[in-house]
Amino acid sequence: MAALGNRGTVTEASGFNAEEDAQKLREAMKGAGTNEAVITEVLAHRTNAQRQRIKEAFKQMVGKDLADELSSELSGNFCSVVLGLLMLAPVYDAYEMKYAMKGAGTEEAGLIDILASRSNAEIQTVTAFYKKEHGKTLEDAICGDTSGMFQRVLVSLLTAGRDESDKVDEALAVQDAKDIYEAGEARWGTDEVKFLTVLCVRNRNHLLRVFEEYQKVSGREIEDSIKREMSGSLEEVFLAIVKCMRSKPAFFAERLYKSMKGLGTTDSVLIRIMVARAEIDMLDIKAQFLKMYGKTLYSFIKGDTSGDYRKILLELCGGE
Structure with missing residues (x-):
């Protein structure tokens, strides 16, 4: 994961001064109304580590918790994004x-x-x-x-017990693919435990080989078999595991697309991914989004959300 550290749209602000930022936020909350543009400008352009220092400086300066103060001043989705950004x-x-x-x-x-x-x-x-x-x-x-x-x-x-080595056991990969096939497509009813044992335990490189072997054995992609054999939340979680093993940025790009497509926006999903991935792999997610849907993530957010909530998400997106 460390190698992805520089793939975020949010990076360390140069010339950072926690006390100055804390003062700016304090001023933004003074008087009637709140200056949300200032809050966006500060919090969407600082790393999580820098935001933690701003929180400390604010508490020293005012004797109050920054998150509590912002929570009492803000509301709705904008508040949700801001509070998320302030958490580790x-x-x-x-x-x-x-x-x-x-x-x-x-x-x-x-x-x-x-x-x-x-x-x-x-x-x-x-x-x-x-x-x-x-x-x-x-x-x-x-x-x-x-x-x-x-x-x-x-x-x-x-249990956090997944093998995280790079090792691929060729013989086991073939066996795993065969076991999954026999637990699903090849029988009446599905032995979901066999899917669990392979998908929740094996390392990424090994699983990518299992998926290749599965395609040979069954004549279809493992995602297609999961869709045929499972339903509801179980289908969703197994598909999510497979997609994350193939490409986390592609998985998150799809989740973002679906959160904004169709009637209304699934705000909780959109906010969670934008806040959680902004500093990790948002550049890769944006690239995947463009490749998969032919439009930029930025343009999608701009067309699908409104108000200050949209502005802070666009800042986290890091432009087109």
Whole structure:
């Protein structure tokens, strides 16, 4: 993951001064109304590490928490983006997963997007933050909110036990492809556990070989078989794992496209990805978006969102 560190649209601001930025934010919240343009200008152009220093400087200067102050001044989607930007990455993931399980029903996409795309170390950090923040384990929360094989896949991903080596065992790759085929397409009914065992445990390079072998054995791509054999949340999580193994930027580009396509915008998905990936691989996501849909991500956001919410997302997008 470290190699992707410079593939973000948000990079360190030169001549950074935490105290000056804290003062700017303080001024932006003074008097009637809030200067959202200033808030965008500061927070969308600082790295997460720099934002943490601004938070410290603000607390020293004012004796209040910056997130609390902004939360009381802002509302709606703009507020959601700003608060997300002020959180450390694992805290934001934990917050989003908590939000996904809030109230009646579960926003499965929030759980799937995060658990299918994060590294073992990232998942371990998120689970630690979740326990600290909410007093219960993320596994307990997920088990209380999901069921069946979908729950089992999420719990498997939560263990953060995926092999992260580069090693490909050719004989095992052939066997894995055969096992998945025999657990799905080749039989009546589907043995989902076999899919789980391979897709949630093996390393990326090995899985890419499994996908190649699967195509030879079955005559179709593994994504097509998952769509034929599964449905609902289980289909979604297995597809997300496969797509993330093939290309995380392409996976996120597709999620962004679908969040803005059709009737209305799925704001929670759009915000989560723009905030979480701005500093990691947004340049790659933008390139994939253009390649896959023939339009820039920037133009899509510009045409699909409105108000100050749109402006801050466009800044995170880093221009055309």
